[in-house]
Amino acid sequence: NAGVTQTPKFRILKIGQSMTLQCTQDMNHNYMYWYRQDPGMGLKLIYYSVGAGITDKGEVPNGYNVSRSTTEDFPLRLELAAPSQTSVYFCASSPDWGRFTEAFFGQGTRLTVV
Amino acid sequence: AQSVTQLGSHVSVSEGALVLLRCNYSSSVPPYLFWYVQYPNQGLQLLLKYTTGATLVKGINGFEAEFKKSETSFHLTKPSAHMSDAAEYFCAVSDGQGGSEKLVFGKGTKLTVNP
Numbered sequence: 335n336a337g338v339t340q341t342p343k344f345r346i347l348k349i350g351q352s353m354t355l356q357c358t359q360d361m362n363h364n365y366m367y368w369y370r371q372d373p374g375m376g377l378k379l380i381y382y383s384v385g386a387g388i389t390d391k392g393e394v395p396n397g398y399n400v401s402r403s404t405t406e407d408f409p410l411r412l413e414l415a416a417p418s419q420t421s422v423y424f425c426a427s428s429p430d431w432g433r434f435t436e437a438f439f440g441q442g443t444r445l446t447v448v
Numbered sequence: 449a450q451s452v453t454q455l456g457s458h459v460s461v462s463e464g465a466l467v468l469l470r471c472n473y474s475s476s477v478p479p480y481l482f483w484y485v486q487y488p489n490q491g492l493q494l495l496l497k498y499t500t501g502a503t504l505v506k507g508i509n510g511f512e513a514e515f516k517k518s519e520t521s522f523h524l525t526k527p528s529a530h531m532s533d534a535a536e537y538f539c540a541v542s543d544g545q546g547g548s549e550k551l552v553f554g555k556g557t558k559l560t561v562n563p
Contacts (some may be wrong), residue, residue: 338491367550374457376538376553377492392550424491436482437551439491 336360340425340440347415347447355410355443357425365428366408367392367437368400370421377424383408415447450475450541452554460560467511467526469557471539474520480542481522482551483513487535495537498522509533534561 341356359366364385369377379392383402397419399411408427412419422444426437455470473479480499484492496507503515509532513524522539539554 369553374555376452376555378553379550382550426492436494436497437492439493441491442489 338425338427338438338440340423340443342443343441344444345446347412347445349415349417349447351415352411352413353415353445355412355423355425355445357408357410357440358406359408359425359427359438360406361427361429361438362405363427363429363438364405365430366402367426367428368398368408368410369424369426370394371424371442372421380410380423412445417447419445420447421445450479450552452539452541452552454537454539454554454557456557457555458558458560460562461529462562463531464528467524467529467533467559469524469537469539469559471513471522471524471554472520473522473539473541475541481513481515482540482542483507483511483522483524484538484540484553485535486538486556492538495524529559529561531561531563534559 338359367382368380371377378394380398381400383389386405389400422442424442425440428437451474453472482497483495485495486492495511496505498505498515506512511526536556536558538556540551
């Protein structure tokens with residue numbers, strides 16, 4: 335029972351490089367989310383998706399892009415990495431949007447931009 | 449817009465003592481309220497939630513929380529702390545309206561349990 339799987343777990347990027355954080359879930363959830371967690375700041379929503387082919391911006395979308403071609407996968411793309419994007423990134427999914435039940439989180443990706 | 453305030457970024461208790469983690473929320477409509485726990489180097493997992501009905505909600509690992517509308521609060525308690533409770537705890541709110549709600553998290557409270 336894998337749940338939400340994120341890869342990689344750790345990554346160091348140089349300023350200006352690009353990368354894709356992978357997220358996949360095997361629970362057939364329609365709703366998926368990307369959050370970033372910074373010390374003492376809680377979690378901030380970057381992007382979310384309510385189903386395949388549908389994505390929308392969250393609170394802090396600048397510098398990121400997403401796509402949702404399948405129900406299972408929700409990759410997060412950083413095009414030009416900046417030190418401000420050093421953070422821990424969490425992907426999550428949930429089965430229901432209208433009656434919010436529970437979000438299931440991945441283990442996180444710790445990204446450092448130097 | 450919804451918001452969550454967690455009072456105290458760090459709370460320290462002795463093993464066996466009462467745990468009280470405070471959360472106040474702001475919401476323009478009846479909220480859905482959640483407590484999540486994050487153990488070191490892990491993702492978040494749901495402790496408990498309030499949507500409708502009984503205002504005292506019981507969760508996993510002996511935790512419970514009470515929704516108090518008049519105080520706009522949803523404090524988390526546990527009668528007797530255990531060493532394994534050491535973690536970071538996040539309160540979150542959703543406005544509960546279909547199609548638009550998202551989880552808004554507080555900044556977190558790190559709980560330390562001393563032997």
